[in-house]
Amino acid sequence: MDPFFAGLTGLLIAHRGINTVHGAAQRFRIDTALPEERLNAISAVAAAVEGVEHVHEFRGRKLGTIHYPKKKKKGGSGDVIPR
Numbered sequence: 001m002d003p004f005f006a007g008l009t010g011l012l013i014a015h016r017g018i019n020t021v022h023g024a025a026q027r028f029r030i031d032t033a034l035p036e037e038r039l040n041a042i043s044a045v046a047a048a049v050e051g052v053e054h055v056h057e058f059r060g061r062k063l064g065t066i067h068y069p070k071k072k073k074k075g076g077s078g079d080v081i082p083r
Contacts, residue, residue, distance in 0.1 A: 034060035 034042075043055045 032062050034062050 039058060039060055042060060046052060046055050046058070057060045
């Protein structure tokens with residue numbers, strides 16, 4: 001029975017290690033697209049601006065933990081806000 005539990009423990013440790021490495025690697029991925037929900041939310045805000053007829057082919061990028069288009073800090077001048 002001991003070898004079984006030792007193997008199970010090893011699998012759990014390996015699983016946790018893989019998840020940790022994968023999560024850390026995601027922060028270093030260069031230039032990926034924003035999630036669809038985020039793009040839809042930004043598009044909805046842009047479409048709500050007076051004078052905007054429609055939003056066409058809106059794209060946003062994610063560089064590590066920084067999202068583009070940039071969000072402005074309250075009272076700021078277009079500083080990038082990490083997620």
